[in-house]
Amino acid sequence: MRVSDPSARSRAWACVAVLAAVLGFSAGAAADPLPSWNDGPAKRAIVEFVQKTTTPGTSKFVPQAERVATFDQDGTLWVEHPMYSFVVYALDRVPELAKAKPELAKVEPFKTVLSGDRAAIAKLTLPDLEKILAATFTGRSTDAFDAEASEWLTTAKDPRWKRPYTDLTYQPMQEVLRYLRANRYETYIVTGGGQDFVRLYSETTYGIPREQVVGTAGVTKYGYDDDGKPFLTKEPKLLLNDNDAGKPEGIHLMIGRRPVAAFGNSTGDRQMLEYTKAGEGVRLSMLILHDDATREYAYGPAENLPDTKVGTFTQALYDEAQKDGWIVVSMKRDWNRIFAFER
Amino acid sequence: MRVSDPSARSRAWACVAVLAAVLGFSAGAAADPLPSWNDGPAKRAIVEFVQKTTTPGTSKFVPQAERVATFDQDGTLWVEHPMYSFVVYALDRVPELAKAKPELAKVEPFKTVLSGDRAAIAKLTLPDLEKILAATFTGRSTDAFDAEASEWLTTAKDPRWKRPYTDLTYQPMQEVLRYLRANRYETYIVTGGGQDFVRLYSETTYGIPREQVVGTAGVTKYGYDDDGKPFLTKEPKLLLNDNDAGKPEGIHLMIGRRPVAAFGNSTGDRQMLEYTKAGEGVRLSMLILHDDATREYAYGPAENLPDTKVGTFTQALYDEAQKDGWIVVSMKRDWNRIFAFER
Numbered sequence: 001m002r003v004s005d006p007s008a009r010s011r012a013w014a015c016v017a018v019l020a021a022v023l024g025f026s027a028g029a030a031a032d033p034l035p036s037w038n039d040g041p042a043k044r045a046i047v048e049f050v051q052k053t054t055t056p057g058t059s060k061f062v063p064q065a066e067r068v069a070t071f072d073q074d075g076t077l078w079v080e081h082p083m084y085s086f087v088v089y090a091l092d093r094v095p096e097l098a099k100a101k102p103e104l105a106k107v108e109p110f111k112t113v114l115s116g117d118r119a120a121i122a123k124l125t126l127p128d129l130e131k132i133l134a135a136t137f138t139g140r141s142t143d144a145f146d147a148e149a150s151e152w153l154t155t156a157k158d159p160r161w162k163r164p165y166t167d168l169t170y171q172p173m174q175e176v177l178r179y180l181r182a183n184r185y186e187t188y189i190v191t192g193g194g195q196d197f198v199r200l201y202s203e204t205t206y207g208i209p210r211e212q213v214v215g216t217a218g219v220t221k222y223g224y225d226d227d228g229k230p231f232l233t234k235e236p237k238l239l240l241n242d243n244d245a246g247k248p249e250g251i252h253l254m255i256g257r258r259p260v261a262a263f264g265n266s267t268g269d270r271q272m273l274e275y276t277k278a279g280e281g282v283r284l285s286m287l288i289l290h291d292d293a294t295r296e297y298a299y300g301p302a303e304n305l306p307d308t309k310v311g312t313f314t315q316a317l318y319d320e321a322q323k324d325g326w327i328v329v330s331m332k333r334d335w336n337r338i339f340a341f342e343r
Numbered sequence: 344m345r346v347s348d349p350s351a352r353s354r355a356w357a358c359v360a361v362l363a364a365v366l367g368f369s370a371g372a373a374a375d376p377l378p379s380w381n382d383g384p385a386k387r388a389i390v391e392f393v394q395k396t397t398t399p400g401t402s403k404f405v406p407q408a409e410r411v412a413t414f415d416q417d418g419t420l421w422v423e424h425p426m427y428s429f430v431v432y433a434l435d436r437v438p439e440l441a442k443a444k445p446e447l448a449k450v451e452p453f454k455t456v457l458s459g460d461r462a463a464i465a466k467l468t469l470p471d472l473e474k475i476l477a478a479t480f481t482g483r484s485t486d487a488f489d490a491e492a493s494e495w496l497t498t499a500k501d502p503r504w505k506r507p508y509t510d511l512t513y514q515p516m517q518e519v520l521r522y523l524r525a526n527r528y529e530t531y532i533v534t535g536g537g538q539d540f541v542r543l544y545s546e547t548t549y550g551i552p553r554e555q556v557v558g559t560a561g562v563t564k565y566g567y568d569d570d571g572k573p574f575l576t577k578e579p580k581l582l583l584n585d586n587d588a589g590k591p592e593g594i595h596l597m598i599g600r601r602p603v604a605a606f607g608n609s610t611g612d613r614q615m616l617e618y619t620k621a622g623e624g625v626r627l628s629m630l631i632l633h634d635d636a637t638r639e640y641a642y643g644p645a646e647n648l649p650d651t652k653v654g655t656f657t658q659a660l661y662d663e664a665q666k667d668g669w670i671v672v673s674m675k676r677d678w679n680r681i682f683a684f685e686r
Binding site: 065142186195196199203209210211213217219220221222229230232239240245248249252253254255256257271274275278 | 408485529538539542546552553554556560562563564565572573575582583588591592595596597598599600614617618621
């Protein structure tokens, strides 16, 4: 290990902090760990939760091994409107697919996607989208998928902000991730999006390693190439639909511990938030409410918008949050900053 | 954090070591990290692998995030003869099951198990065992399963050594686990055994946390109890058969990285060892050969024994190991000690 190795250096500094804590030094009043959050019930709930669960000798103390926090991605950690980015990716891939298989251009829903007719594309049904997702996410080796999707991630841009999708993460949530990790929580993404897709950028975008991404996953199949070298093929068969009840089920499969804190923004996160809150001791379940049409988007009960394909936040969900003691975060009121690039 | 917290203390000491390394101190010649291994090609292969992959600035260096080592459990980390311990658990549970459901006592294979006829039980077929495993591992909540299996683990004893099964881990492999972790490898169990079962003791037995256990896993189903409290039920439906090709497939699903080192002992580990060895750079694939009938058991090509229900190590596997550059470990020749309790 050399001092010129940045990760060694950062470990060394982290170690200085640990030693200081063990030996009883104090750095004085700590800086605000959540500067993009306005003071209010949501911010206070997060800080109190962390203080209660990490102060040894109290009844609320959670041992380090049990400190698991789970985060939905789309609409919770980054923008999901007007379309999930993994769906945008799938649509963008269709012309390439049609080059390789020209017969696709003649069949729906691929024909509509290739027409470029935005209004028609916006009207595609869920079964249509599933066909497109299956065609773009499966039928290729894991290595080929990784290469294709990685290239898209570095080149594609969100049409409103004209930036890579990975820039569109919420700065307040990045602060929550870092704050929890600084307090020895393990932070997991638990997403309805494709697990293999999110793993490509989770480390660089969120500081979350591949193995801490739980997502919708398909069967893979082991085989050998012409040189006898083994590889895995992504099969068009669902293994884990990591939405709704699939979230706690996926958490049990992949983590094996009930989260102490969970963050979501839609009905697809309901069971994860319930499951988390139902654990013993202090638990934190949080729902992000998209109510800022100026700085981001407003949908769900905030604007009484019609149901959309993404991020359904119903009145029933809001009512359950109130009843069950989840914290609802208003983007408009609780966040003084949405994106890191804004200033 | 207080000095009286043992984990904080051990972290502090680990930090002292890291700081010393970064600042250029040296503790002089390091103690042998593998004292239960005799000097020989197997021990040298492990030490050289670790040195090559963790020395910065060389072409063989593996970044810390990529340092994944996977271990089969039965026959690789602990004794699997004459029967996998999770199968012993399932058989031991049958009387309890029959108490709750008396009709079971009249149907096979439960009738045979309840007869106590050891010869007849030993002749149960794989489909028979699968029925018994399904009946003991599913149809109950994850919490109920955990409680039942945990109790068994603290009370059941291996008939030969008269000790809890968790004492029957191989001391040389415990040293490999610790040596790899000291060099910032993440050590995963990748087992054909039940994931939920192994997770109950992986931390205390191997220092491997629950989330680093990949095993055969069934579907769970989210639901609510009479008080509206959510829980998960273990369903009799297989999600991941973590044997053979299921091992690299499970590794992709749960870890998302190709291992740099893998350890196994049977044909069920073949694909994991191939997949590992086929990665770029330096890779270590190791096979444990059970050839010590005195101190443990001898089976597979070592004694030309007939095929058994467990740990099949065929001549074809041995030949592939030779051809593909895997290291075969002879328990008799390479290990000077088998169990921690022996001295």
